[in-house]
Amino acid sequence: MVVEVDIASLSTGDSPRTSGVDPEHVEALAVAQDPLPPITVHRSTGRVIDGLHRLRAAEIRGQRKITVQYFDGDAADAFVLAVESNVTHGLPLTTADRKHAAARIIASHPQWSDRVIASVSGIAPGTVAEIRRRAQGGRPAEESRIGHDGRVRPLNGNEGRRVASQLISENPHLSLRQIARVAAISPETVRDVRNRMRRGEDPLPRRGRQAGHDEPRPPRTAAGALRPYPTANPPRTVRRS
């Protein structure tokens, strides 16, 4: 719902745009004849989330009121909305602003996946991962992340795999789902554990076994494909359609 409010009642702090407003952009908006689209304001604080340039343009035009769309939510979510709005339209944020914003979102929403934060802040997922690594400074990460689909995915399922492999050894006739429930992992993960055991492999994946202290990956061929490992460890069939 759009309402008209007094410009004097609004505050403008905590913008993701660290360099402030662009005077040329404000001027361009001010001289345009079109009515300014509504700005977005955090209801509980009166802080402008999206529309600083429009607000300044309205002031130059001599307006005392401006049309506003209110946002209900906490300050952290308001900042996320501010970043998202400034990335998707209007005057784009600088790369530095985007990275700064991503760091703040990592701090306020640590459970969000790199891709979710990347899509909000307008930088690459790899850059988000790098910012997260630096921010954590060696501290252990949270145990799981929430993705675009809203699903929670663990970062390290080793403990569940260990439990599953033990159960499979002791009770080979248990179903995947029975084991999955006890080990608190998905049936698909249990199946992978079982398949690895049937092939005589370690039930823990290579990445998980090393827990971040990776042995070097095999070098890629000129075509970009991974060379197979010298020992029998065939790549898992990736189902894609």
Place this chain on the structure above:
DNA sequence: AACGGGGAGGCAGGCTGTAG
């Protein structure tokens, strides 16, 4: 330096077949 693209491997939850 930053990013896009692509491959590999891993995961949760939905889907579908089947037995009782």
Place this chain on the structure above:
DNA sequence: CTACAGCCTGCCTCCCCGTT
């Protein structure tokens, strides 16, 4: 019809390479 089983789908992180 219901419960259970395994398979499928789509998303994840990590990594590397080429491009901008």
